[in-house]
Amino acid sequence: MKPSPVHQAEVAERLQRLEEKFAAMGQDLTSYLDGLLYADYLTYWEYVELDTLLSLQKPRTPFPDELIFVTYHQITELYFKLIIHEIRQIASHPSLTADFFTARLIRINRYVHLLIDSYDVMVHGMERDQFLKFRMALLPSSGFQSVQYRIIEIMATDMTNLVLPEDQGTLGRTSPVADLYETIYWKKGATELATQQKTLTLRQFEQKYSPQLLQLGEEYRTNNLWQRYQQLDKEATNQDLIGQLRRFDHLLNIQWKLSHLRSAVQYLQNDPVVIEATGGTNWQQYLPPIRQQIRFFPELWSDEERNEWGKIAKLTKS
Ligand code: HEM
Known part of the structure; x- marks a missing residue:
């Protein structure tokens, strides 16, 4: 033609x-x-790197359900990546507005919501017998070692909010990042109280990631979501933004953690015996949000809401 x-x-x-x-x-x-x-011409399979992507799910045992376990972890990590991508845009925006902030938080909340919604893939999607066997080939690794999860936390809030009130002592917002980092809640969760012995899972994690996380902590001291919110012209902030910040806090620190806890209850609770976690924490004490009491934006919650944080009826196997 x-x-x-x-x-x-x-x-x-x-x-x-x-x-x-x-x-x-x-x-x-x-x-x-x-x-x-x-x-x-570009093809779809080249663009999405399909061959590479599909080569990354490598179960360590012959149990068919392990493929579900490893793949779902990878799916979660990809969503974590998208969440970090959005937080970074908010953190580095040269002239941040409440509208931009809100729009990006809506995306973030959509991703977290998807993870919560799909979490039944873990809770009900694998045979317990298979799970209890293949997990032994994965020791001492644990989702506890997800660095992207820790990155999201550090980018979301002041590090003081990741330290339990009873451990804060003289620590405050301006304390050295190294001191705050050492007392962060998840380190405590993976440290045996009596001996102060850190689990191998934690020691491995620290060795690989502590330098990077300390640097991130420095970088995000003034740029985390809470700081960025406070830096906004108060006239310009609106209820939508506050609502989305609260929603993010609630979705990740309560709802996702409860969904996740449900999987531990489903597979590791064998009343009256409790099966040891691969990461070696006392998971029944450590994982429940009602015990963790971690909030990214404590100032956005009323006393009553804080008192109700993470309260639910006892979780049982279904
Ligand atoms: C059957 C499925 C799962 C079970 C039974 C399970 C169990 C556990 C347990 C017991 C812990 C405490 C640390 C330890 O001692 O190992 C933990 C921590 C954690 N897991 Fe999982 N997990 C499951 C799936 C996942 C998935 C799909 C992810 C997604 C990446 C994940 C991410 C995490 C994270 C981020 C932590 C740390 C949570 C915190 O510090 O509050 N887990 N998991």
């Missing part, structure tokens, strides 16, 4: 713009056009 004069004019106009673009960088457009001429 012969191109119409209108089409030809459009092509000429694009070429002119391209010429200007490349000239501005001292580049020769014709060489780039040659590149286009020889380049292959």
Whole structure:
């Protein structure tokens, strides 16, 4: 089919713009056009790196349900990646507005909501007998070692909010990041009280990630979501933004943690015996949000709401 004069004019106009673009960088457009001429069309499988993606699920045992376990962890990590991507945009925005902040939080909350909604894949989607066997081949690894989860926490709030009130002592918002980091709630959860011995799972994690997390803590001291919220012109903030901040706090620190706790109850609670967690924590004491009392934005909750934090009827196997 012969191109119409209108089409030809459009092509000429694009070429002119391209010429200007490349000239501005001292580049020769014709060489780039040659590149286009020889380049292959992009395919879907190349774009999404399908072969690589599908090569990453590598169960360590022959139990079929382990594929579900490893794949669902990876799916979760991908959503964590998207959450971090959105938080970073809020943190680094040069002229942050309440609208931009709110729109990005809505995305974040959508991702967390999806994770909560899909969590039954873990709770009901695997045979318990298989789970209890294949997990022994995964020792001492644990989702506890998810660095992206810890990154989300550090990017969300002041590190003081990740330290339990009873451990805060003289620590405050301006205390050295290293001191705050050492008393963070999840380190306590993975430290045996009597001996102060850290679990191997925690020691491995610290060795690999502590330098990176300490640096992030420094970087996000003034840039975390709570700080960014406070830096906004108060006239410009609105109830939507506050609502989305509260929703994020509630979704991640209560609802996701409760969904997750449900999987531990489902597989590791064998009344009256409690099966040891792969990460070695006393998980019944450590995991429930009512015990953790972690809130990213404590100032946005009333005393009554704080008192009710994480309260639910006893979780039982279903
Ligand atoms: C059958 C499924 C699961 C069970 C039974 C389970 C069990 C546990 C247990 C017992 C802990 C406490 C640490 C330990 O001693 O190991 C833990 C922590 C954790 N797990 Fe899982 N988990 C499951 C699935 C997942 C999934 C799919 C993720 C997603 C990445 C995940 C992420 C985490 C995180 C982030 C922590 C730390 C939570 C905190 O510090 O409050 N877990 N898990």
